[in-house]
Amino acid sequence: MSESSLTCEQVLTEASTRIDSESSRLDAELLLAQVTGWSRTRFRAFPEAILEPEQLASYRQLVERRVAGEPIAHILGHQEFWSLTLEVTPATLIPRPDTECLVEAALSLPLPERARVIDLGTGTGAIALALLSERPQWQARATDLVPEAVALARRNAERCGLPLTVTRSHWFTGLEHQHFDLIVSNPPYIEEGDHHLVSGDVRYEPDSALVSGRDGLDAIRHLIQESQYWLTPGGWLMLEHGYHQGESVRLLFRAAGYSDVETRKDYGGNDRLTLGRWH
Numbered sequence: 001m002s003e004s005s006l007t008c009e010q011v012l013t014e015a016s017t018r019i020d021s022e023s024s025r026l027d028a029e030l031l032l033a034q035v036t037g038w039s040r041t042r043f044r045a046f047p048e049a050i051l052e053p054e055q056l057a058s059y060r061q062l063v064e065r066r067v068a069g070e071p072i073a074h075i076l077g078h079q080e081f082w083s084l085t086l087e088v089t090p091a092t093l094i095p096r097p098d099t100e101c102l103v104e105a106a107l108s109l110p111l112p113e114r115a116r117v118i119d120l121g122t123g124t125g126a127i128a129l130a131l132l133s134e135r136p137q138w139q140a141r142a143t144d145l146v147p148e149a150v151a152l153a154r155r156n157a158e159r160c161g162l163p164l165t166v167t168r169s170h171w172f173t174g175l176e177h178q179h180f181d182l183i184v185s186n187p188p189y190i191e192e193g194d195h196h197l198v199s200g201d202v203r204y205e206p207d208s209a210l211v212s213g214r215d216g217l218d219a220i221r222h223l224i225q226e227s228q229y230w231l232t233p234g235g236w237l238m239l240e241h242g243y244h245q246g247e248s249v250r251l252l253f254r255a256a257g258y259s260d261v262e263t264r265k266d267y268g269g270n271d272r273l274t275l276g277r278w279h
């Protein structure tokens, strides 16, 4: 068969064997959807559809980027999170399914009707926007230290049509003093020099969103210590962390005086977040 008459199925098979990822077939389909403007279900319904030569050329360029290791979300420029489609750039962490557990856990808390909530180090705005999409009556704020992240989270709020206030601050520093019913964060929590940082998507994500000191807990320690001054009595602090950090994070919460401290698991069955209540 000549180059000019390759079918969708043929190019998808070729691309998915070349892409070295657990989700290689999905990645191949998402890239083809981007190039053709078709939905992924259409490739299943019409596997014999022939691609135009220009489509094939553009597709191969995107596939090469993915084969070289660039995250699928950076190539597409967007990522699904919760029920939202968020713009993604290399300025922030790419929202991950694990972080949806934080959203689920936050929604399950006994919070006031018009809860005041803040997402610190919001990046794309993912957590705060997912919460607002479920609880439009909440008063939600988000902060980030990186100006590009602040701009990105604002664009995502607009894209989702959600009233999120995003400001620049380094955790609480620079924020006007107020009290929250819920403080939530997916801070950096990887140990400096962790071997995990040399493969996969993290190579393309900023260190400031990933790495936090020798044991990975610098940001978490800071947030646990500082949040007590910003929580309303009975307010909750909820932090994402690594699968092996549950016990250390629970100890930090308890040592700082939080009660009802509890670690919850992600969809893979690993410890992923810890929460506690301030009295």
Ligand code: GLN
Binding pocket: 093, 096, 098, 186, 187, 188, 189, 190, 202, 209, 210, 211
């Ligand atoms: N969960 C991410 C990873 O392991 C890290 C996210 C973070 O540091 N906040 O790739």
